[in-house]
Amino acid sequence: MHDYIFILGNAHDLCREELVGVLKTLGFDFSIQKLYPPQCVQVTVTQPLPEEALIERLGGTVKIAEIIAPTSSLDPQDLIATIRKKRTTWPKTFGLSAFTDKKLPLPKIAAVQKKVLEAEGVATRYVLPREGQELRSIVVQKQAVTEFLIIENNADFIIAETKEVQNSEDWGKRDYDRPFVDPGIGMLPPKVARMLVNIAVAAISYQSSAIRQEKLGQNSSKGFTILDPFCGMGTVVAEALMIGTHVVASDIAAEMVNKSRKNIEWLKSAYPKTQDLESRFLVSDAVHVSDQLKKNTMDAVVTEPFMGALFEKKGAQLYQKNKLVTLSHIKNTIKGLEKLFIGCFKNWYQVLKPEGVIVITLPEITIAHHTIFVKSVIDNCEKLGYTPVIGPLTYARPEAVVRRQVYVFKKIFNS
Template sequence: MKYAFALGRHPTLSVAELVRAIPNITLESAENGICVGSCSELAPGFINKLGGTIKVIAIDKEIESLGEIDAALMRKLIPPREGRIIFGISIYGQVPGVERRRIYIEGLELKKAIKSEGRRARYVVSQDTQLSSVVIAKNKLIEEGAEFVIIKEKGRILIGHTIAIQEFEAYGERDFDRPGRSARRGMLPPKLAQMMVNIAGGDKSKTLLDPFCGSGTVLGEALLMGYTDVVGADISAEAVSDTKAYLEWIEKAHPEFHGRWRVFVSDARTINKLLPPESVGAIVAEPFLGPPQNGRETPEQLKHIMNDELVPLYRDAIAALSKLLAPRGAAVFSFPVFNRNKGPIFTPVSLVANALIPAPLVPSEYQNFGLPATSSGGALYERPDQFVGREIILLKKV
């Protein structure tokens, strides 16, 4: 089956996640926020396992020219159903305004055609060229009609229909309505935690460890993704208790997941004394990022925090963690990027990685997509309102 994945705001991370979450996928392209690939059939609920994909689109047809898109073609592509039909159209890629206008008018023709069949029809339009997940969900486009998706790439044009959208409300709940929230400590957005867990990949029956677990976001996402044994540790007893409250909340809300979990107080630099060597399949963590910043720190102050506080912590923690990681195991870290708008200060990955080897997030066969990468092969995850950016790094044990 050919699918297109509408990617979130960090396409490198989204693609890095896709190739590992769908092991049999072959990607063809990733441009204009859309990644196209072929794999065996995906259940619509699969999207809940992808933090970096907003829509999954089943590709119906490759067409020669935009002129082929008309009411008759779209009518054929609406999955068979009784009753009223609600539809909308999204366009990805560089499509001239005159063609957009014509496609919009074909939508009006489609509405007329459906009505002429004696059925009710609704055409959902928006100011934007692409309908948002909220619009698609609120108008029940997937259940009661179709969101047609037109994808104009450099070398081809595809048309398909959306089969699943990201459950934005569920992520919002896990981000904001959860126990154990701590803005002061800094928390990973659940979507990012999910992408990191996917990028670490590996066997879900092996132990996944977050040695800087904070409020437990990574561990919660790993349980929801089917990991059967997750372990968290933090130097702070308060964080450990917040994580426990969060994981109990997750367990209660999702009794269908049966993963075991353990959380305890430990300094990541000595955690190898508490767990057996090579007993962990994957490590996913956002380590301590330094004291909270207000944007007025000088580059010298920031370099001091990075080089004298964080680098020794990361280096010693990764030395301990690499002993716990099983051979061919992966560790995914979210490292801080300071001063990101005025000359970024990155974490010196090669100085902290010890025996682990930095690996590119996007596998070599897809490097030609030209997705942005950092010099360590990682990718940035940034929000405009934050002083400290994140660099997501994959390290492997050989």
């Protein structure tokens, strides 16, 4: 058996759902266990994981580490002995990160380790976190640091060695280097878009076992087609292409469709692996997109729909377009969104394949200690022809007015 630690991003439940989905999609025999620090999970597999390919595939995993051993002692010399159970040589540059509520004396531990090792004739240097107790991924990557993790696990600790870290520069490239970017429209971050696409691929239950068993580097999403009917700048579309699916992108605004097309042209130039994948662009409102598509042709709809006008927070008050927002106004907004989403679900049923899925972010708005949600969409989903299979999984910044709630709905097919 092989034991790993996955360090997840901020939306722990969403990140964990993506991880489980990808491992299932790729045919791994595994078990997963939550650890005390909420961003850490332990994965046990029957065969070694392709860490480099996995970190590239996953949007919600920050680091992948291989477990060395459990320990009850954080004495520096004991830690050296523990690490040497898996390593025959000590790295030239090592770093320490801790995942625990306890404030560990990382500088003291590292300094003593360096002194002990130098007494043995081992030349080494160490790097420590500037803030908190975790080294940033870019530091590990850029400074070629061999990072050792100290993870709280009940009364003991798990010691692990980081094998791969998320390439923040590559993610930033797709976010900021593309021709068209507009943070003012409330765009979905690429990492979240990737998580939604991965969850969609995992949820398509009728994918063949041959596809599931393909190696990660050989395009495990081959043959799928994903529709984003609120494509905006094309973030979901781009991340779907990055994992190997064909895409259809539509939006009610011709300007958005054109910007999405230009962004995807840039993507295909920057990432050659996406060049042979089909990408279609349509100008259509999301409630009538089936007018331009054949029935039962989409494997999944993956989208962040229109969530209402953006809010501006001024102290304790909310404004939209410089107008004060009241609770009554929010309730009316939610009713309008419910009507829109129900219309969308009815229309998308026509283009989804049997047992196709919808992966969607639905808005939850908080104002004056009241939380309002598009509840009727969930309540009526079975009447619309869907079964909810995953959700809600929350993605939101701490002070966000609108919180994204991720749901997965599977089409109920009546033959």
